Amino acid sequence: MKKGLLWLGLVLAMILTIGACDIAKASDSDNEVSYSIPSYKGHLAIHEDGGATFTQEVTYDFSSSYNGQYVTLGSVKPLPKGFNIEENPTVTVSDKAEKITTENGVETVFTKRQIRVESEKLKDGIKLKVYNPGAYDKVVLKVTWQIKHMLDLYSDVAALNWFPISDWDNSIEHVDFTVTGLDAAKGDLYAHTGFFNKKPTVTRTPDGFKIHIDDLAPKGKLELHAYWPMTKTLKEANASYIKNEAHKTTFLKKEAHIVRMGVFFRFLSFQLIPSLIIIVTLMGILFFIWLLISTRLPDFPKNARLYEAPNNLAPLVVAKSIYNQSFDKISLKEEKGPLSFGHMIQATILDLLDRGHIVSKSSTLAVIQKEGLSTFEETFIDMMFDGRSEITKGDIFSRYYLDKKELSTKFKKAKSTVEREKIKDIGLKVKAQFSSDVYKLSKEVDREVRNLGLVKIYREFTPLEKRLSLYSHLSFAFAFVVSFVSGLFFAIAFGASLSVFYFFAIIPIFLLWLIVTRIVKKRRKRCLDKATIDTYYQWYSFRNMIKSIPSFKQTEIDAIVLWNRILVYATLYGYAKKVTETLKKYHIHLSNPSLESTLDSDTSFNTYVASQMLQGYISNSDTVSSFSINSNSGSGGFGGGGFSGGGGGGGGGAF
Numbered sequence: 001m002k003k004g005l006l007w008l009g010l011v012l013a014m015i016l017t018i019g020a021c022d023i024a025k026a027s028d029s030d031n032e033v034s035y036s037i038p039s040y041k042g043h044l045a046i047h048e049d050g051g052a053t054f055t056q057e058v059t060y061d062f063s064s065s066y067n068g069q070y071v072t073l074g075s076v077k078p079l080p081k082g083f084n085i086e087e088n089p090t091v092t093v094s095d096k097a098e099k100i101t102t103e104n105g106v107e108t109v110f111t112k113r114q115i116r117v118e119s120e121k122l123k124d125g126i127k128l129k130v131y132n133p134g135a136y137d138k139v140v141l142k143v144t145w146q147i148k149h150m151l152d153l154y155s156d157v158a159a160l161n162w163f164p165i166s167d168w169d170n171s172i173e174h175v176d177f178t179v180t181g182l183d184a185a186k187g188d189l190y191a192h193t194g195f196f197n198k199k200p201t202v203t204r205t206p207d208g209f210k211i212h213i214d215d216l217a218p219k220g221k222l223e224l225h226a227y228w229p230m231t232k233t234l235k236e237a238n239a240s241y242i243k244n245e246a247h248k249t250t251f252l253k254k255e256a257h258i259v260r261m262g263v264f265f266r267f268l269s270f271q272l273i274p275s276l277i278i279i280v281t282l283m284g285i286l287f288f289i290w291l292l293i294s295t296r297l298p299d300f301p302k303n304a305r306l307y308e309a310p311n312n313l314a315p316l317v318v319a320k321s322i323y324n325q326s327f328d329k330i331s332l333k334e335e336k337g338p339l340s341f342g343h344m345i346q347a348t349i350l351d352l353l354d355r356g357h358i359v360s361k362s363s364t365l366a367v368i369q370k371e372g373l374s375t376f377e378e379t380f381i382d383m384m385f386d387g388r389s390e391i392t393k394g395d396i397f398s399r400y401y402l403d404k405k406e407l408s409t410k411f412k413k414a415k416s417t418v419e420r421e422k423i424k425d426i427g428l429k430v431k432a433q434f435s436s437d438v439y440k441l442s443k444e445v446d447r448e449v450r451n452l453g454l455v456k457i458y459r460e461f462t463p464l465e466k467r468l469s470l471y472s473h474l475s476f477a478f479a480f481v482v483s484f485v486s487g488l489f490f491a492i493a494f495g496a497s498l499s500v501f502y503f504f505a506i507i508p509i510f511l512l513w514l515i516v517t518r519i520v521k522k523r524r525k526r527c528l529d530k531a532t533i534d535t536y537y538q539w540y541s542f543r544n545m546i547k548s549i550p551s552f553k554q555t556e557i558d559a560i561v562l563w564n565r566i567l568v569y570a571t572l573y574g575y576a577k578k579v580t581e582t583l584k585k586y587h588i589h590l591s592n593p594s595l596e597s598t599l600d601s602d603t604s605f606n607t608y609v610a611s612q613m614l615q616g617y618i619s620n621s622d623t624v625s626s627f628s629i630n631s632n633s634g635s636g637g638f639g640g641g642g643f644s645g646g647g648g649g650g651g652g653g654a655f
Contacts, residue, residue, distance in 0.1 A: 039172075048233040055144045060654060064135065066134060066135065070127060092115075093142070095134070118131070150162070155230065155245060164177070166222075170653065174213075178209065183231070184206075184209065187226060200212065227247070288472040305541055305542075307545055314377065316445050319572070320446065328435075342608075345611035349610060350567060367385060379441045396614075411424075434618055458528060477513070564595055
């Protein structure tokens with residue numbers, strides 16, 4: 001269980017790490033400058049010689065003060081042979097929009113601003129920083145670039161394979177991009193923003209193409225693929241740059257491949273993988289339900305009662321033989337069951353008092369008779385008395401006592417690691433002693449169950465039930481792995497926004513697996529054998545009777561003779577208080593003076609206190625053994641385009 005929770009924590013950490021990257025970046029940006037980009041207008045005018053003029057017109061709407069804007073134009077490979085961005089582009093910045101009436105109607109006019117431009121040569125492009133400080137303005141930045149050898153030239157066509165937008169810090173509300181030049185009527189253009197992003201609309205115009213996109217995400221890509229028939233001018237101006245091969249067929253095949261891959265990846269991510277995860281998870285649930293039905297406990301009558309114990313067994317023997325609970329696993333908190341560790345301790349002490357092996361005096365406990373004790377009971381008495389025959393009641397289980405407060409003080413005052421380790425060793429030794437004792441006692445209880453010839457009322461899973469358990473676990477494991485691998489793949493290939501859905505799917509699958517594992521583990525230990533189920537039913541009825549004692553009538557009270565044994569088993573089941581109150585109410589006295597004295601917790605030995613003392617000692621040893629110095633005593637990939645190996649790039653922001 002702890003390992004399972006650790007894995008869940010690691011998965012959650014991965015989800016938060018992946019999901020937080022963009023949020024952190026956006027948050028940092030917001031702390032510096034707050035703005036939006038309502039509009040991006042781009043115009044690529046291709047010249048007859050294969051060069052181009054690229055104009056960007058970006059509208060910034062600032063909601064804070066700012067120092068300026070920046071834009072980048074990339075030269076990320078692969079690029080056409082000879083591709084070059086000329087330095088010193090034309091830059092203008094306008095603001096203070098005014099509406100004026102002209103002969104063409106009402107137009108919005110922007111006033112140009114005084115600016116200072118810094119150009120920085122990057123490894124894969126040029127960055128322009130435009131200084132024009134202000135606050136709460138709407139600013140239009142216009143940059144005109146000159147580019148040489150914009151196209152890949154082939155024997156039959158000239159091809160454009162370029163992404164002008166890729167690295168903008170903010171989302172862009174509206175992108176309008178036009179491409180003009182060459183023979184648009186005989187060419188064609190395709191625009192892409194990624195397999196999972198909104199598809200751009202491409203419209204053919206008389207002199208080229210118009211592309212429109214709404215709500216382009218930060219770091220979103222716009223990639224343009226186009227071709228035009230090779231012209232005489234292109235051939236004459238670029239003879240040394242022309243590849244001696246036809247390309248149109250290859251170009252169209254690539255575009256068809258992009259369409260197919262888009263359909264495939266959308267089908268894979270939105271239909272196939274989610275359906276597979278859901279179906280496999282449902283199969284795991286169905287196998288689990290089938291297992292529950294096969295191993296379900298019978299429906300016993302709720303009002304069934306048995307007025308005396310089916311067998312006069314020691315409490316720890318009842319715990320093992322009837323409820324399949326091992327004293328060591330319960331005491332070391334390795335498993336839980338219907339009977340608690342504290343109740344087992346209390347019931348065993350009462351059982352030894354009732355049978356006369358130990359006696360409670362005014363201030364002491366004494367061992368008076370060992371004859372008739374089972375080996376495990378001798379071990380239990382040794383744990384209680386630590387090898388002595390008589391102890392004060394405050395010294396019960398003193399073998400496991402340590403002063404946590406004193407040791408904590410010493411630990412904090414220790415000046416070296418060696419001193420601190422010695423103090424921790426004290427706790428470790430107590431833990432080791434207790435673990436050794438309860439393990440030995442549990443083995444002796446198992447031996448006693450065998451010696452008494454008690455029938456086994458629990459069975460192993462049948463071969464079918466084992467397969468159902470295995471198939472259920474494998475189904476959840478498969479769904480988990482598919483979700484995790486898919487999330488990892490889509491995170492690397494398409495960015496965090498898509499992968500996060502798969503990572504979040506891991507959480508319910510993992511929680512289901514934990515629940516199933518826990519329930520199956522319980523069923524494996526509580527799977528009753530139909531051949532010997534009568535024995536369990538008798539103890540079930542006896543427990544029902546004890547639980548019902550507070551509601552008994554006088555005649556039913558009078559029918560019970562062995563109240564001593566009733567009190568022992570009531571304590572084991574956690575009903576000691578109810579039975580004690582009934583005994584006092586009807587003025588019933590127990591035949592054993594030591595047992596009788598336990599009814600008055602104010603003046604005599606209290607088994608509850610004894611069990612709490614032992615549990616407190618073990619808790620203290622855990623704390624001491626784990627003391628510490630500070631302890632107290634208490635985007636990328638395919639997501640934005642790049643379908644056919646295009647180059648370029650372009651981004652921007654504000655500062």
